[in-house]
Structure formats: C-alpha cells, structure tokens
Amino acid sequence: MAQVSLSNVRKIYPGGFEAVRGFSLDIADGEFVVLVGPSGCGKTTTLRLVAGLEDISEGQVSIGGRVVNEVHPKDRDIAMVFQKYALYPHMSAYKNMAFALKLRKVPKPEIDSRVRAAAAMLGIEELLDRKPGKMSGGQQQRVAVGRAIVRNPKAFLFDEPLSNLDAKLRVTTRAELKALHQRLKTTTIYVTHDQEEAMTLGDRIVVMHKGQIQQADSPLEVYRHPANRFVASFIGTPPMNFLEGELVQEGSAVVFIEHTANGATGAGLRIPLTAEQSAKVRMRTGQAITLGLRPQMLREASPGARDRFEAGPVVSLEVRVVEPLGETMDVFATTPGGHKVVARVPAKQSLIPAGVHNFVVDMTQAHLFEPGELGVNLLLDR
DSSP: OOOEEEEEEEEEOTTSOEEEEEEEEEEOTTOEEEEEOSTTSSHHHHHHHHHTSSOOSEEEEEETTEEOTTSOGGGSOEEEEOSSOOOOTTSOHHHHHHHHHHHTTOOHHHHHHHHHHHHHHHTOGGGTTOOGGGSOHHHHHHHHHHHHHTTOOSEEEEESTTTTSOHHHHHHHHHHHHHHHHHHOOEEEEEESOHHHHHHHOSEEEEEETTEEEEEEOHHHHHHSOSBHHHHHHSSSSOOEEEEEEEEEETTEEEEEEOOTTSOOSSSOEEEOOHHHHHHHGGGTTSEEEEEEOGGGEEEOSTTOOGGGTTSOEEEEEEEEEEEOSSEEEEEEEOTTSOEEEEEEEOOSSOOSSSEEEEEEOGGGOEEEOSSTTOBBTTSOO
C-alpha cells in the first residue's frame, strides 16, 4: 500500500488539446478515491497518467513517495483493471491470474498460493480451469480483479470495471468491490461516469469537468454542499432542479423571484429564503441568481406533511407526468415561470398528471448559485 500524489499534472495532446489541467490531489495510504464526471472530462486520462500509459506533459506523479514520471508502467508496482477485462482467451482463469507472477519469476508454490487465495476471496474457485469464453461477464470481471489482487500492488487502478455488466449484477459486484477494499485496505483509484457508483464506493469522490477538479470530498459532503452548479447538477438522482431568477428585499426578508422563460420578472415563483440564507446573500439583492432544489426537497402539500416540510413555503406547479417507482414516485412539473422541475415524493394514488398541485419546499436544504455552468454555491462558508 502507498500514498499516491499528483501535483499540478497536465496532459496536452498534439494539436494543443489539454485533457488534464493542473490536477493536484493527494490520495492517502489505503484510501478509496473515485474520479467521476461526464465523458471527456479527463478522468480516464488521469488514471492512465498514474499508470504510466500516457506521458505527463507537466507536473509530477508519485507513488509511495517515489516520483514515477519516467518509470515504466510495469515498474510502478500498480495493478489496473480495465473496462474491457483483457483476459487472454486461450488461457484458463488460473493461468490468467498467474501470468504476471510467472513473468516476474515468482516461485510456483507462491504463485499457486496467491492465485487460490484470491480465487477464494472472490468466490471463483470453480472457475480456475475455465477459459474466458465459457464465463459470464461478471465471472470475467472477478477473474480480472483476481489477476490484480495476486500481484499485491501498492495501488489498484480501476477504469469503469462494471460498465459491461447488467444493472442487477453491477449493484452486487459494487458491494463486493467495497467489501474487498475494506478487507485488503489497498490504495485504490476508481474511474466511473456513474455518480451512484461513485457515491456508494468512494471514501472520497473527485468530480471532474473539462480536465479540472471541481470538488474533492466525502460523498455526503459533495451531495449536501456542492461547490458549484456543475457539481450540484452531476451528483444526485434525479438531478437537482435549477430555477433562474433574482433576489429582492421585502422588509426584513430576502425573496427569490423566478424569471420567466423569456427573462421577464413578475410572473414566476416567489420563494422566501430562510433567515440564515438571507444573511449570507443579502448583498446579492437585485442580482441574477440560480436557485437549486433537489427533487427530494419538494413534497405535495397536504395535512400529512410533517417535519421540515411543515414550515416551508408553498408553490404551485403544473404536473405533467407521474412516474411510479414503488415506495416513491417522480413528479415532472412546470413552474409558473416555465422551468421544468422534478419532485420525488412518497407514492400515492391521488396525485395524477394534469392540473395544478401545491408543493411544500424544504428551503433549509436549498442552494443558491452564481449564474453560469460553474457558478459557485453562495451559501457555503468559505
């Protein structure tokens, strides 16, 4: 196990395209860090820079205190699991797992011991004599992980290893990977575009956009306190709702006024902020602001509304579509200002599409952002 550090790392391809820009991150010994973001954000390129599969344009990568910029991939003492498992089709699972150790001239008894211990850990003992063509996708994935485990590396690098599995198998395998990390305590860097995967696996998640880190923190911290609008839009299911508008002073209160679709004011929602929020943004009155509301922060107004929803402001929304999800349902609606919003509410038969319904807003969990894709969260303590 080892600490992995990246300091001001850049990757510039011929032609000037900068895939990774000023990436700096310290990953603690034994930590499970997930790089997450949309396609093309630079997360896989960053992983390949750590692995040595891409040359670093600028900056420094160190593993276990040793700078590895000029070190060949095979000498970095890391193990990588790819999206495509890259198993040798003519070899059995046993031989696939043992191959790297054989190249290193590890004694045969030790190879056998390591392979069988990893197979037992992953529950694939019965697959050791089977070739990849006779295995399911999930079984091949376990063999690929086993091939990495037997090397006892300083760090594991995972590049979207679950993307080829079906939805049900992804959930179970995800849990197995987390349990495996808790057992081995090996430093792990994991790449995914699936924010749910990132939230459930990582000790810390690193949200990337256009080659840069937007936020690096614990999953719950990123979810509850997104640094900017991009992070807020990417983390959370369904995605956060955003309403464009401005803040106005009404007596001692600060009120969010929703702009209509054509940019006019006066016809949209009017939502008062809490006293704490008002104190933080009072100097922003008269300025353009984006209000962020997670779908879980909207609840149909009814006598049954409780707790934080009781005291919240009530807004009227025109319901368009209702999607039942079992215990909950997603309600797709439109605000008076023409913004589309989603509310995730407890399932009930009475809420039907079409018509205007009243919803209570839990403003204690709301966010206010500066305009723009990367507008900062104005409610965070900085």
